[in-house]
Amino acid sequence: MAEFVPETVPSYVVRQVFEQFREKPEFQKYLYKDATLNPTNPRDQANDFETQLVNQFREDEQLQELHGFQTQEQETLFYVARPLAVTESGCLVCHSTPEAAPENLIRKYGTEGGFGWQLNEIIAAQIIYVPARNVLQAARQNTRLAVSIFMGIFALALFILNGLLKRTVLEPLKPMAKVAQHLSEEDSPALPQSAQKREDEFNKLNNIARQGDELGQLARIFQRMAKVVYSREQGLRQQLQDVLDEVKHQDQESQDTYAYIQKVLQRSRELRHYFSQGKK
Structure with a gap:
């Protein structure tokens, strides 16, 4: 029987890299989670909110992303969630039945969860949580930048329009005005x-x-x-x-x-x- 090597599991590698990312003080409140309904590792167990996200992905297979705001531990977070499905039959070696799973996986996680998965089944939602204040601050900065760019373009357009108006309308009207003045x-x-x-x-x-x-x-x-x-x-x-x-x-x-x-x-x-x- 093959031995279970966690480093070969993409979601495990992503979490480890993200944890190193969180070691920086400014990113400590950033969170990554494979929110799973039937997880092998209990820390991946989906809460009620995350369960709703997984069910939405299951109900609509064309849905590729969900995002919004969620409050956890009295802090508002912005989340982005994407579906995680079993797309390779090799995954079922560890997640079909406890009898077929590697012994070291059973010793580490037990036989209570992470089994009975089906091919092409959406089993989790990959979710990244970011503090909402960071998102709002970035949105404000982007808004200010967009407004500044718009005002610059608007001012340039007015300048060009003013020049065109003078050249194509006002200047040709001057001879008419002078002729009218001479007639009067x-x-x-x-x-x-x-x-x-x-x-x-x-x-x-x-x-x-x-x-x-x-x-x-x-x-x-x-x-x-x-x-x-x-x-x-x-x-x-x-x-x-x-x-x-x-x-x-x-x-x-x-x-x-x-x-x-x-x-x-x-x-x-x-x-x-x-x-x-x-x-x-």
Whole structure:
């Protein structure tokens, strides 16, 4: 009969490595357990909570992991559990019947547990417990990091969006605003500097109007509107000038008529004076 060598059992090796890991003070409260319903070693006996986990794995063979929070000895722990199944027939040499098991295994653990296992049966849940405060602290750190990254990306996106907005929207709107400003000014369009400014702004507006996007369409509509307004402004100015010229002309005629009447009256007074002197 073969001899039982614990070091050949993967779960035993994992536990021994984990125990060395726990020798460090900061990891003393980390726990590893092969929570088994029918264990060979009594220390692997599943408690009520762990039994529920094993039963969940048995009820749903597609379930590969469970995790959450559990309170043990007045401390909240975060756990991760995975199913442990008998996948090799060689395992049944030690766990089928006490008669087939190695003698040194019987001497060490007895015949009360760890027998009657079946191939492909889920017999335990491999569970790691971690203090919840460590998990929450890591979560807070990750959250802060994620928020910082998000804020950085958001700020960069705003900066890029602001630049694109200025270049594609605000800058093309400036010529329209300046043309509208020139149209609203009361300066005479006959002034060379005013005419030159208007010509420059219309040229800039022409460049935008050539675009095939919405801004180009808006510029073309605004361009037509500006030309209509400018044309009507010119017409109104011309009509006003004609009216002023007519008023001046009529005023000049009135002044000439008034001067002529004054001359006639003066001549009449002179004649009356002359005749009055002759009679004497």
